Amino acid sequence: MSTSRIIQLAQLISSQTSIIDSHLQINNLPQPSFDQNGPTEPIQNETPEIQRAKTDVIEAAIELRQLLEGPLKLLLPESNFSPLVAVHRFKIASYVPLDSIISFKVLATKCGVQEHDLKRIIRYTAIHHRVFVEPTKGVVAHTAASRLMVENPVAGHLTGLTFDECWPAHNHAVEAISQQSNRANISGYALANNTPLNTFQYLSQHKERATRFAFAMATTSKASLDALSTHFPWHTLPSNSKIVDVGGSKGHVSLHLARTYPHLRFIVQDLPEVIDGAVDQLPEDDEAVVTCKEKIEFMAHDMFDEQPVKNAEVYLLRYVLHDWGDEYCLEIIRNLIPALKTGAKIVVQDHVLPEPGTMGLLQEMQMRSMDAIMMSLFNSREREADEWEDLFKRADESFGRIIVNRIGENGSSGVISAEWLG
Template structure:
C-alpha cells in the first residue's frame, strides 16, 4: 500500500530530527531553545551529514505545512512586518532587562510609546517570531531572538538593512516594474525614497549614516564564503608568476577591505589595492589596522586603499587580478558591461577578472530551501537596484558582450549545486 506524501514528510522529519538530536547528545551540545539563554547558533559543530539532516527537516516542514494549510494560504501568507519594524525602530529590545522582566507600562514610557500600541506590538512578535514573551500577564521578558537584537550589533545592522532599506523598496517594486525600464534609478528603492535621477548607491552616498549601515551589513560575510573564494580560484598559481615579487590584486568595489584582508592572510605572496568611492573607504585603512592582531602586522603593508569609481576607466594598470566580489549582481547587464569595459584598458595579456557572485540554478535542480533563498535574493536585487542574479550562461554572455577577446569564462560553482560561484575570465587581447 502506498504511503501518502504527508506521511512521507512526517517520517523524514522524524528520522532526520533523531540524527540531529543524537549529534547534540553525543557532543554534549545545547539543544535549540527559544529561551533567552538558548544558543544563537541552534545546531553547533555541524558535520556535512548534520547539515543535510537539518536542511531535510526544514524543507520537509515547509512542504508539510504548505500541504496542510492549502492553496489559499499560499497566496495569502502572513506578511505584516510592521511590529518587527517597530521593535527595531524604537529600540524596544534595549529597554528590556536581560535577566528579569519589565511591565508594559514602564516599557512604554522608556520607549516613548502608547502602552496599548506597545502591548500589541510585543504580543504580535512574540507569537509570530518568538521575539519577547510574557511570563506573567502584563510583564515582558527576553527570548533568544530579542536578546540577540539587544546584544548583537550585526543583528542591528541587518535589521536596519531589511526594514529601513529593503522593506520600503519591496512595497514599490511592482510600480517600478511597470515602467519596463533597465535604468538603475527606476527601482522600488528609488521610488520609495524619491531619489529622482540618482540610483541606489548614489543616493546612499548622499546619506552617510545609511551608507555606513549598508556597508556594515554587507561586511557581515560568512567565513565559509570567504574560504570559498580562497579555494575556488588558483591563487597559489597566480602568486607563482610574480618572479619573486608579489602579484597584485585590485579589489574593485572592495568596501572596507575585509575580503582583501582574508586573502592576504591566506596568501602572503599577494598584495592588494582596495578600491571604492571616497566616502566608502574613508577611514577604512585605520579601521583595518586597528582590527589586525599582532601576528598580522605585516599585512598592513600589503593592503592599500585607493578611491575609484568603477564606472570610470581603471587607473591601476597591469595588475594580475581585478576582483569583483558580489558587485555585479547589484547592476543590470548594461552597467555590468560598462564596468568590465572600464577594466579593459588596464589589462595586460593573461590578466584575470575574477567574480564571486550568485549563480542561479535551473528550476528544480536545487533543494527547496536553497532555491527559495536564491529566488528571494533575486527579488531583493530587483527591488533595491533594478538588477538581477544570473545563471551560469548569463555570466558568460556578459563577458562576451563586453569584449570578444576574453578567453573561456570559467564558472566554478561552489559546492555541489551551490548557490554561488567563482567566475573567472582571462584577457587574451
C-alpha cells in the same frame, strides 16, 4: 496501500531530527531554545551529515505545512512586518532588561509609544517571530532573538539593512516594474525614498546609512570567503602580484585573502564615503594581521570611471555585478579593459542561479529571494551560468574562455574568471 506524501514528510522529519538530537546529546551540546540564554547558533559543531539532516527537516516541514494549510494560504501568507519594523525603529529590545522583566507601561514610556500600541507590537512579534515573551500578563522579557538585537552588532547591521532599506523598497517594487525600465534609478528603492538617484548614489548622500550598508555587506560568512580562496588558483600568482578589489567596501575580502596568501598585494577600491576610515578599522589583534595591513591599501575610485591601476594580475569583483543590470555591468567590465595586460584575469564571485528544480527547496527559495531583493533595491538581477559567460563575451570578444566554477555540488554561488587575451 502506498504511503501518503504527508506521512513520508512526517517520517523524514522524525528520522532526521533524531540524527540531529543524537549529535547534540553525544557531544553534550545545548538544545535549540527560544529562551534568552539559549544558543544563538541552534545546532553547533555541524558536520556535513548534520547540515544535510537539518536542511531535510526544514524543507520537509515547509512542504508539510504548505500541504496541510492548502493553496489559499499560499496566496495569503502572514506578511505584516510592521510590528517587527517597530521593534527595530523604536529600539524596543534595548529597553528590556537582560535576565529580568519590565512592565508594558514602563517600557512604553521608555520607547516613546502608546502603551496599547506597544502591547500589540510585542504580542504580535512574540507569537509570529519569537521576539520577546510575556511570562506573566503585562510584563515583557527577552527571548534569544530579542536579546540578539541588543548584544550582537551583526544582527543590528542586518536588521537595519532589512527594515530601513529593503522593506520599504519591496513595497514599491511592483510600481517600478510597471515602468518597464532597465535604469538603475527606476527601482523600488528609489521610489520608496522619493529620489531620482540610484541606490548607491542615494546612499552616498546619507553617510550613516551608507556606513551601515557597508557593514551589513561585510557580514560575510567565513565559508564564503574560504570558497573564494580555494576556487581560484591564487597560489599560482607571482610574488607581489597586484590584486585590485573593485567595490571592496571596508576591505574584509582582501584582508581574508591577504591572510591566506601573504605573497600578494591588494588595492581596495570604493567610493570615498565607503572607504573613509577603513584602514583604521582593520583589526590589529595579531602580528599576521599587522603584516596584512602593510599589504593592503585603499583607493577612492568609482568603477564607472576608467580603471587607474594598470597591469594588475587580477581585478576582483565580489558580489558587485549582481547589483547592476546588464548595460551597467558591461560598462564596469569595459572600464577595466584599458588597464588589462595580456593574461590578466577578471575574477567575479557572485550568485549563479540554478535551473528550476535542480536545487533543494530551501536553497532555491533563498536564491529566488536574493534575486527579488536585487530587483527591489537596484533594478538588477542574479544570473545563470550561461548569462555570466554571455556578459563577458558581449563586453569584448578578446576575453578567452569564461570559467564558471560553481561552489559545491549545485552550489548557489560561484567564482567566475575571464582571462584577457589582448
